[in-house]
Amino acid sequence: MARRKEEANGIFSEDILSKLKETKKDLLQEEQKLEEEKEAQRIFERKEREKNLSFAELLERHGDKGNKF
Template sequence: MAKRKEESNSVLPEDILAKLKETKNELLKEEQRLSEEKEAQRLFERKEREKNLSFAELLERHGDQGNKF
């Protein structure tokens, strides 16, 4: 019953309303995709920075946590 009230109170035609909802869903998907890409880029850059660290910097960062042979 609440759904009928919502439809009758709408000023926009149904086709325009459907198109707006579709556009909203597309924008949400695009936003999520961009967020995932940004996170992947951040992780890649972090790995690249760690790859370029010197032994002294790695030792300072991680301490003497390695296994002794």
């Protein structure tokens, strides 16, 4: 009977398919989390680099836009 169930669904049984789908979902969530962490790290590093720039470098980079802050 179990053999027929496997044949009807293809190679894998329903239990295995559900486990595979859950694993795929978990892996996609982990990958998204890693991408978000990388983006946050890039933003942090950019801000840190800007903190270390001199006033002349900042003025050269951003120019005199007329904004007070």
